[in-house]
Amino acid sequence: MSLCWDITSMYKKTFVFPKLNLRPEVQEYLGNVFKNKELVAGVGQEEAESMFEELLYHLSHPPSFTCVRVSTHLAPLDTIRERLVEELRQMSGFDGGDIPILSHTHVPDVLLLPVIGPRPALPQSDEVIVGAQCGNAVLRGAHVFAPGILSAPKYMKAGDRVSVFSDLEGKCTRGAKDFQGKKVFVGNGVAEMGRSDIFCSGEPVKGVGIRMEEPVYLSPSFDNLLPSLVFLQNLPSVVVGHVLGPRPGERILDMCAAPGGKTSHIAALMKGQGEVIALDRIRGKVMRIRQNAQVLQLDCIKAYCFNSIQAVRTEHAQNPDDGPPFPAESFDRVLLDAPCSGLGQRPNMACAWSLREITSYPPLQRKLFHAAVRLLKRGGVLVYSTCTVTLAENEEQVAWALNTFPYLTLQPQEPHIGGQGMLGAGLSHDQLRLLQRFSPVRGQSGGTRGCDPDPDALHLTVAAETEPARLLQRANSDTIGFFIAKFLKT
Numbered sequence: 169m170s171l172c173w174d175i176t177s178m179y180k181k182t183f184v185f186p187k188l189n190l191r192p193e194v195q196e197y198l199g200n201v202f203k204n205k206e207l208v209a210g211v212g213q214e215e216a217e218s219m220f221e222e223l224l225y226h227l228s229h230p231p232s233f234t235c236v237r238v239s240t241h242l243a244p245l246d247t248i249r250e251r252l253v254e255e256l257r258q259m260s261g262f263d264g265g266d267i268p269i270l271s272h273t274h275v276p277d278v279l280l281l282p283v284i285g286p287r288p289a290l291p292q293s294d295e296v297i298v299g300a301q302c303g304n305a306v307l308r309g310a311h312v313f314a315p316g317i318l319s320a321p322k323y324m325k326a327g328d329r330v331s332v333f334s335d336l337e338g339k340c341t342r343g344a345k346d347f348q349g350k351k352v353f354v355g356n357g358v359a360e361m362g363r364s365d366i367f368c369s370g371e372p373v374k375g376v377g378i379r380m381e382e383p384v385y386l387s388p389s390f391d392n393l394l395p396s397l398v399f400l401q402n403l404p405s406v407v408v409g410h411v412l413g414p415r416p417g418e419r420i421l422d423m424c425a426a427p428g429g430k431t432s433h434i435a436a437l438m439k440g441q442g443e444v445i446a447l448d449r450i451r452g453k454v455m456r457i458r459q460n461a462q463v464l465q466l467d468c469i470k471a472y473c474f475n476s477i478q479a480v481r482t483e484h485a486q487n488p489d490d491g492p493p494f495p496a497e498s499f500d501r502v503l504l505d506a507p508c509s510g511l512g513q514r515p516n517m518a519c520a521w522s523l524r525e526i527t528s529y530p531p532l533q534r535k536l537f538h539a540a541v542r543l544l545k546r547g548g549v550l551v552y553s554t555c556t557v558t559l560a561e562n563e564e565q566v567a568w569a570l571n572t573f574p575y576l577t578l579q580p581q582e583p584h585i586g587g588q589g590m591l592g593a594g595l596s597h598d599q600l601r602l603l604q605r606f607s608p609v610r611g612q613s614g615g616t617r618g619c620d621p622d623p624d625a626l627h628l629t630v631a632a633e634t635e636p637a638r639l640l641q642r643a644n645s646d647t648i649g650f651f652i653a654k655f656l657k658t
């Protein structure tokens with residue numbers, strides 16, 4: 169199937185899914201965050217309300233671009249782009265020749281592929297229900313892996329054409345033959361396994377269960393695609409590595425590192441020279457960091473299973489090898505990519521978390537921050553990041569950090585392609601300008617820092633030579649929700 173890639177459809181942002189569904193108390197909490205007094209005084213009540221609504225719709229839909237970080241420590245960007253075009257040509261349902269693969273003027277090691285959609289696919293009569301997480305992955309280009317399947321038709325066999333629906337409320341029971349609860353159509357595909365292979369094999373089932381042929385949003389599956397050369401990573405996450413600014417020969421700590429996306433980026437930026445210590449408190453996830461380091465051929469990474477809150481060595485503590493805990497002031501740079509409520513992830517159609525769960529993160533983030541500051545050398549750089557949109561985990565943490573550690577100062581970020589920090593935490597305009605908040609909402613982020621052009625107006629005026637710049641502007645603003653702060657310890 170050849171694709172007709174049409175820039176016009178991309179600029180007409182159409183919402184086909186319901187907005188992100190939250191528990192009422194969480195919806196109210198988040199509403200108060202986005203309609204806080206400082207913000208309302210700045211933009212007005214009506215604008216604040218419409219921006220919040222828009223945010224909830226964007227969050228339930230995938231970003232406009234798929235972003236991959238390329239291994240420029242192994243091959244030049246253009247060589248990797250050519251290899252990628254070749255691979256896409258061979259991929260069924262995907263004609264790479266038609267899709268522009270953009271490089272980024274400010275982020276030298278990414279390639280961006282426009283996501284095609286929403287496409288007018290029609291549901292079939294045979295329905296397969298998948299868990300919400302699996303449904304979200306399908307909307308970002310994945311096939312359906314068998315463990316994600318909750319319900320399949322009674323007589324489904326390999327080769328059958330089926331429609332895939334995502335279970336919005338987590339109510340479908342595994343092994344069901346049909347499901348009448350709240351669900352959303354994510355596309356059509358072909359079963360690679362029969363129902364009995366999925367539910368009655370006696371062993372945990374592995375591999376692709378449904379190969380997606382007609383997804384509502386089309387983007388390539390990167391599963392096992394040039395694994396040492398391209399790494400699927402959201403654009404703001406790649407920005408973090410550059411903002412940290414690691415240099416060859418340095419000693420860097422990544423405190424919450426699994427699965428190692430940012431760790432491996434840091435090591436690549438150091439050209440494999442120096443030391444990147446990666447900690448994560450979950451053992452299985454530490455294995456993933458090691459596997460990723462191996463596949464990406466980065467041997468300056470040392471990964472340990474450790475609780476980073478306890479990563480500062482006390483006077484009496486001994487450690488037999490070079491691992492944690494570490495002496496105070498022993499790292500040139502520290503990355504705290506903190507565990508967070510994850511409300512910036514896209515697409516995300518339903519979040520079942522309670523308010524208690526959502527608000528449980530700031531105390532944990534502060535404990536980690538204390539350890540980060542102690543482990544950093546004087547003159548060193550600390551980067552704090554999250555993939556969430558709340559004030560409490562972002563700007564309010566920055567305000568707390570500046571009060572608690574008077575020797576920390578906010579630093580400009582390079583590149584700065586997202587918006588500035590959000591009003592509401594009592595930070596000055598100068599401080600907000602030093603923060604980088606990626607938010608898919610018009611007027612809150614984008615290359616022009618808060619004055620994105622009207623997206624619907626764009627398709628009327630696009631001229632061939634300005635398309636890449638406009639596409640990049642869209643790629644910068646239509647991302648997952650993300651936050652970055654950079655500090656210097658004096």
Ligand SMILES: C[S@@+](CC[C@H](N)C(=O)[O-])C[C@H]1O[C@@H](n2cnc3c(N)ncnc32)[C@H](O)[C@@H]1O
Nearest residue numbers: 424425426427428429430448449475476505507
């Ligand atoms: C946002 S994810 C990190 C993503 C990672 N930086 C990347 O780019 O691939 C947060 C991670 O923090 C880990 N974590 C949570 N609490 C921790 C702690 N006290 N010490 C170390 N790791 C922790 C979680 O297991 C999770 O893998």
